[in-house]
Every structure is written in C-alpha cells, then in structure tokens.
Amino acid sequence: MKTPPLHIALVSDTFAPEINGVANALAHLSEGLRQRGHRVDIVRARLPADVAGQEGVDLSPVTGWPWSGFAGLRWSRVSMHKLWRRWRGQRPDVLYIATQGPLGVNALRAARRLGIAVVSGFHTDFAQCAGRYGSGLLARALTCYLRGFHRRTALTLVPSLSQRLELQRRGFERVELLAHGVDAHLFNPARRSRSLREHWGLGPEDLAVLHVGRLAAQHNLDLLGPCLAALQRASPQRRLRLIVVGEGPQRDVLAQRWPDAVFCGGQRGEALAEHYASSDLCLFPSLIDTLGSVVLEAMASGLVVVAFDQAAAAQHIRHGYNGALAMPGDSAGFIEAACWLFEDHESVRRVRLNARHHALQQGWPGVVERFEEYLVQACLAHGAQGALDRAYP
Known part of the structure; x- marks a missing residue:
C-alpha cells in the first residue's frame, strides 16, 4: 500500500548550505521525502547570512550560537513553548531529531506534550570523542545523557552496523540501521x-x-x-x-x-x-x-x-x-x-x-524509502493522528 503524504518535521543544529556529513544527509533525505509527496519542515539554526527558502521545503530557522571549537557550526536555541505553539497549530505527523543539543531536547519535550511520534538519529558520538581524548568522566556523563535522550524516542537510527552494536552494548534501545547513500551520478x-x-x-x-x-x-x-x-x-x-x-x-x-x-x-x-x-x-x-x-x-x-x-x-x-x-x-x-x-x-x-x-548500489532513493518506512513505523506504533489514521483506520 502506498504511504499517504505525511507532515514531517526534521530538527537539526546543522543543515545545508553548511558543509558536513549530517547536513549533506539531511538535505538528501528531505528532498527525497518531498519528491515522494510528503510535506517537510526544517527546524534548524539561523545562519549568519541566511539563505532563501528552498522550493518545497519550509525552512523554520531559530537563533543559535557557535559550537566551541567547531567554527561554522551552531547550537540552536528555541524555547520548548515556541515549538509547542508552532506544532499545536501546524501539527506534524512525526519528528526526526538529528542532533541532541538544546534544540533537540526542547523539540522532544514539545513533541511528547503534543503526543507526536519522534524518531531520532545518532550521527556524532560525542561520548566516544571525549573518551578517546582522555576524559572518561565526561564520556560516561555524555553516554548517560544520550541514552536517556534516545530512550524517549520511538527509534534511533544509526548509519552503520558497528555503531548499532556499540550503542546496544552501551544500553541504547530500539536502534535501527539507516546507512547513508551517495549520488553516483554526481560523484563519477x-x-x-x-x-x-x-x-x-x-x-x-x-x-x-x-x-x-x-x-x-x-x-x-x-x-x-x-x-x-x-x-x-x-x-x-x-x-x-x-x-x-x-x-x-x-x-x-x-x-x-x-x-x-x-x-x-x-x-x-x-x-x-x-x-x-x-x-x-x-x-x-x-x-x-x-x-x-x-x-x-x-x-x-x-x-x-x-x-x-x-x-x-x-x-x-x-x-x-x-x-x-x-x-x-x-x-x-x-x-x-x-x-x-x-x-x-x-x-x-x-x-x-x-x-x-x-x-x-548505494543510491539515495533506497535510503529515503527505508527512512520513510521507519517514520511510518513510528507513527503506527505511537498511534499518531493525521494522515496515517486516515489511511489505516
């Protein structure tokens, strides 16, 4: 059965035109979902020189400040109440939270209050980074924080099998694989x-x-x-x-x-x-x-x-x-x-x-289709209202 159009909100501290792996992946996922008939909202940090809205994608920038040591990347900040008011008026069927900073935390809190299904992504292992550079205490604290964050989402998507096994070993639950793709026509x-x-x-x-x-x-x-x-x-x-x-x-x-x-x-x-x-x-x-x-x-x-x-x-x-x-x-x-x-x-x-x-054999269309399946799965498991309820009475 063809998936009905969904209203999807992608929440991230980084997005195109920033140059990094997370921004690149989200750009492909959002464009692929749009091409499959879904409405996609992007909630991300406002850039110093913000770009014009992209066709078919509703950019909803929020304020942000630079990450320490990561020039060009910005932590986003927006109150939970602002997100709650926005989504109460224009309710998404499902959220995908790609980053776990203040924006991700407040998006998760607002979604839980509104009863919106949430899928999270695990793109950067900050706890592993801290542990590798000698801060064992910080690594343990970050692992505890991230585990608690992802435990409150329907699914956590990771880009590799080894990452999935590592997170499961550290007590993360409901971890699924979403390998990233490549545009083999562009990269040729x-x-x-x-x-x-x-x-x-x-x-x-x-x-x-x-x-x-x-x-x-x-x-x-x-x-x-x-x-x-x-x-x-x-x-x-x-x-x-x-x-x-x-x-x-x-x-x-x-x-x-x-x-x-x-x-x-x-x-x-x-x-x-x-x-x-x-x-x-x-x-x-x-x-x-x-x-x-x-x-x-x-x-x-x-x-x-x-x-x-x-x-x-x-x-x-x-x-x-x-x-x-x-x-x-x-x-x-x-x-x-x-x-x-x-x-x-x-x-x-x-x-x-x-x-x-x-x-x-690693094209983005297959990745987007799998991503869509995870979003539908989260909606059905959550008992979300909206397009899925209409399609699957």
Whole structure:
C-alpha cells in the first residue's frame, strides 16, 4: 500500500548550505521525502547570512550560537513553548531529531506534550570523542545523557552496523540501521580533470593523495604526514602531492607543516566531485567518523580509499577488493595498507573498478524509502493522528 503524504518535521543544529556529513544527509533525505509527496519542515539554526527558502521545503530557522571549537557550526536555541505553539497549530505527523543539543531536547519535550511520534538519529558520538581524548568522566556523563535522550524516542537510527552494536552494548534501545547513500551520478570518475591536476602541479603519471573532511585534531590528521612519506618512498619515481579539501581550526597549522600540500578549502557539488575524480588515493584516518559520506563519495569517484576497519568504512570496504582497511588505531597498519595497494598498477585498477561498482548500489532513493518506512513505523506504533489514521483506520 502506498504511504499517504505525511507532515514531517526534521530538527537539526546543522543543515545545508553548511558543509558536513549530517547536513549533506539531511538535505538528501528531505528532498527525497518531498519528491515522494510528503510535506517537510526544517527546524534548524539561523545562519549568519541566511539563505532563501528552498522550493518545497519550509525552512523554520531559530537563533543559535557557535559550537566551541567547531567554527561554522551552531547550537540552536528555541524555547520548548515556541515549538509547542508552532506544532499545536501546524501539527506534524512525526519528528526526526538529528542532533541532541538544546534544540533537540526542547523539540522532544514539545513533541511528547503534543503526543507526536519522534524518531531520532545518532550521527556524532560525542561520548566516544571525549573518551578517546582522555576524559572518561565526561564520556560516561555524555553516554548517560544520550541514552536517556534516545530512550524517549520511538527509534534511533544509526548509519552503520558497528555503531548499532556499540550503542546496544552501551544500553541504547530500539536502534535501527539507516546507512547513508551517495549520488553516483554526481560523484563519477568521468569528472576527472586534467586542467585541475595541472593546477595542482601534477602530470598524468603523478599521484594526487586526497583528504576530505574537517581539519580538526579529533580526526587523527597527524597520521597523514608519515603516510605520505611512506608512499613517496614506495614510489620515488612519481611526484606525489597531498590535496586537502575542507576547513577547520587546524588548517593554518597543517599548511605550515605541509608546505607542498594544496589546500582547496570547502568544496561542494560539481567542484567537490571534480576534486575527488581528479585524485588517485583517498586517505581517511579518522577514528570517530560514523557517517561514511567521504568514503562513499570517494568510492563512487573510483578512488582507492584507505581507512580504519570501523563504522561506515567497515560496512562498505572489503580489504584488498574495493579499498584497504587497517585495524582501528593501528597507524603502522594504515600506512602499510596504503603502500601495499600501490605496489602494482593492476591492483589499483581492480580496486577502483570494484569501489565504483559498490557505490553504484548505494543510491539515495533506497535510503529515503527505508527512512520513510521507519517514520511510518513510528507513527503506527505511537498511534499518531493525521494522515496515517486516515489511511489505516
């Protein structure tokens, strides 16, 4: 039976045009739901230079303030009563809360008072970040807080099987998988640009080593230096250059450390796709990423991806078949995996073809359909009023 049109509110501290994995995923999910006939409201932080409303999407910005240490991202703040009044007058059938800051908390409180079904997303594991950097007490407190938050929602959606198992181990309930997708038409090897490579100072036989992501200490960027040195030793006859796409607090420090690297800043759309396709190898040393957007975009672009065997990378990469994996935290293994792949040309060609083939099967339409099923499931379980009651009397 075709799902009736739903009124869905997506609540998040980040959304397009901000550049990060959560904003990218929500943009695809909201647009996909709209194309399937649903009404989608976005409640997110007001940007310093706010954008015009997007066709078919009702942007409902609220005030916000910057995240400490995360320039460009903003905590949103709006009172529970303001949300309650808004949703009492224009009642959604279901909420999807993507972030668990003050906005998410107040949205959850307002929805519970109004009897609206709520599905939550677990996109960033702040407790894991705190634990990895030595703050065990803070990690335990954050885990307790997040567990309590998600326990009050109908479902918690995570992007990888390993994340699901980890949350279940930590006592989270009703955790389901919603893997993220990739636009394999946009991210495509055909976008390889000789002129862009020449701009980078590279010829056809030279090696462009790409890193895409936020330039912050928590993403284990120190590993890039020794990995590049090892790759250069393994291929002394080829010119090698690090191509860095992204912004963050460590940019100036890294630019001083790697004077020969090309820092491209934040890229989006076709420009980002061209940067992927014009590279040869993607190094992804992060130990805290859960979304896997970079991994899938690089694979769709026909790149060899080297990552740690965890989260979304573990879900999408088969070592030696469509990429290379190292055990989490094994820096020497990460470097060895990168060098091993480039021992012969045939290995690189085979891995690239397999990576592209895998990415072709990870399109957003299937992800949106699965997301829709979770929202319907939450509505039915909650006994929500509105479109579903009319469709399923």
